[in-house]
Amino acid sequence: xxxxxxxxxxxxxxxxxxxxxxxxxxxxxxxxxxxxxxxxxxxxxxxxxxxxxxxxxxxxxxxxxxxxxxxxxxxxxxxxxxxxxxxxxxxxxxxxxxxxxxxxxxxxxxxxxxxxxxxxxxxxxxxxxxxxxxxxxxxxxxxxxxxxxxxxxxxxxxxxxxxxxxxxxxxxxxxxxxxxxxxxxxxxxxxxxxxxxxxxxxxxxxxxxx
Amino acid sequence: xxxxxxxxxxxxxxxxxxxxxxxxxxxxxxxxxxxxxxxxxxxxxxxxxxxxxxxxxxxxxxxxxxxxxxxxxxxxxxxxxxxxxxxxxxxxxxxxxxxxxxxxxxxxxxxxxxxxxxxxxxxxxxxxxxxxxxxxxxxxxxxxxxxxxxxxxxxxxxxxxxxxxxxxxxxxxxxxxxxxxxxxxxxxxxxxxxx
Numbered sequence: 446x447x448x449x450x451x452x453x454x455x456x457x458x459x460x461x462x463x464x465x466x467x468x469x470x471x472x473x474x475x476x477x478x479x480x481x482x483x484x485x486x487x488x489x490x491x492x493x494x495x496x497x498x499x500x501x502x503x504x505x506x507x508x509x510x511x512x513x514x515x516x517x518x519x520x521x522x523x524x525x526x527x528x529x530x531x532x533x534x535x536x537x538x539x540x541x542x543x544x545x546x547x548x549x550x551x552x553x554x555x556x557x558x559x560x561x562x563x564x565x566x567x568x569x570x571x572x573x574x575x576x577x578x579x580x581x582x583x584x585x586x587x588x589x590x591x592x593x594x595x596x597x598x599x600x601x602x603x604x605x606x607x608x609x610x611x612x613x614x615x616x617x618x619x620x621x622x623x624x625x626x627x628x629x630x631x632x633x634x635x636x637x638x639x640x641x642x643x644x645x646x647x648x649x650x651x652x653x654x655x
Numbered sequence: 656x657x658x659x660x661x662x663x664x665x666x667x668x669x670x671x672x673x674x675x676x677x678x679x680x681x682x683x684x685x686x687x688x689x690x691x692x693x694x695x696x697x698x699x700x701x702x703x704x705x706x707x708x709x710x711x712x713x714x715x716x717x718x719x720x721x722x723x724x725x726x727x728x729x730x731x732x733x734x735x736x737x738x739x740x741x742x743x744x745x746x747x748x749x750x751x752x753x754x755x756x757x758x759x760x761x762x763x764x765x766x767x768x769x770x771x772x773x774x775x776x777x778x779x780x781x782x783x784x785x786x787x788x789x790x791x792x793x794x795x796x797x798x799x800x801x802x803x804x805x806x807x808x809x810x811x812x813x814x815x816x817x818x819x820x821x822x823x824x825x826x827x828x829x830x831x832x833x834x835x836x837x838x839x840x841x842x843x844x845x846x847x848x849x850x
Contacts, residue, residue, distance in 0.1 A: 458837045484844045491789045492812035497713045498706050501723065505701050508727045509694055512734050516692040609830040626801060633838055 451644060452596065453478050457485055459599060564622060571632070578639050585645045600645050607638045682746040689737035697730060704747060707814065708754055714809045715758035717794070725761055729754045744823040751816075752824045755806055762802075792850050796843050803827075804839045811836050 448456070448471050456464040472479040589601050614631045621627065688696040708729065712722035732753050740749060797805050806825055810816045811832070816824070818832040825832070 457840070460833075480848070481844070484847050485840065487789070488793070488840060488843055488847055489812055491793050492808070495714060495790055495793065495813045497710045499709065499719060504723050504726070505698065505705070508701065508730045509697065511727055511731055512692055512694065512697060515731055515734060606830040606833060609828055610834045613828050613831050634834065
């Protein structure tokens with residue numbers, strides 16, 4: 446199978462022995478991809494060498510002793526202490542918490558307004574971006590349905606995988622709307638999906654117009 | 656209370672890193688023995704998984720002392736929480752999940768970054784052919800990653816776990832684990848070339 450430089454990432458994402466073999470064949474004739482592949486493989490080799498081991502004959506006896514001590518510890522007393530501690534914390538903390546809460550309520554309200562507004566703006570931009578990708582997906586859909594070449598099948602599998610990951614990420618965002626890291630991750634997934642869809646359309650037009 | 660023979664047989668068939676729903680019953684029996692504080696079961700678990708647990712902890716925490724603390728704390732947590740084990744994941748996967756979370760807790764609690772901790776010379780490498788400079792570079796790059804990305808990379812590339820296992824350990828899907836690894840390696844690759 447002949448591939449182009451644009452497809453090397455798809456093969457690295459796949460990661461299967463066949464995909465890596467295909468990537469290596471292409472890299473043998475392409476200096477830029479050879480460099481990319483070398484760095485990719487060097488990372489893996491270095492990582493594999495980081496598995497560590499050391500001998501410490503005292504560790505297991507230490508763990509065993511800790512488990513034994515834990516077992517001996519009377520639970521009711523511990524529970525009583527925990528309840529007492531919780532009561533003290535509540536008794537002392539509640540009035541202080543109430544005072545601080547009243548003082549900060551106005552400031553918090555202002556901050557919430559700003560945050561909600563910023564979030565709405567981010568979500569609006571995301572919706573527009575997603576809508577554009579969905580339009581692209583509709584165009585590519587019929588071509589993917591008739592996928593026959595190994596590359597197109599690989600694209601199809603990649604898109605399914607990305608959709609699963611996107612669903613999961615969106616569910617996580619639903620529970621934590623302000624998590625910027627999750628939003629960046631989602632955006633990266635959508636960008637990858639967009640690039641893959643573009644690659645599908647490009648590949649299809651290459652096949653149609655050789 | 657299960658007999659020693661029953662538990663030994665269950666350990667032989669169950670204590671492997673691949674998640675398996677069919678061995679859920681035996682896994683629960685192991686968990687019950689752990690909940691009762693059966694020292695023999697803990698010793699067997701340590702014998703089988705101690706090295707891998709130490710390696711995972713070392714690659715999250717960066718030094719032997721913290722890694723050993725994390726392994727010990729994990730055994731205590733397994734003892735405390737074994738009665739809540741539901742059998743959804745294999746016992747070993749469940750234990751690795753506790754270990755990774757314990758490493759996160761230690762990192763946050765001690766506010767100590769890997770590059771600030773002393774580099775241990777006592778550890779032995781499974782592949783001594785790779786030079787230390789590369790390992791130190793990669794360790795520093797890993798230290799800059801968010802927790803989840805570092806864990807996915809560590810568990811897949813260093814420890815050789817599958818995406819299915821990593822998904823169960825970190826509470827994400829197999830596809831997401833694959834995606835995170837790809838994105839992380841792309842990121843590391845760029846920095847690796849610039850080093």
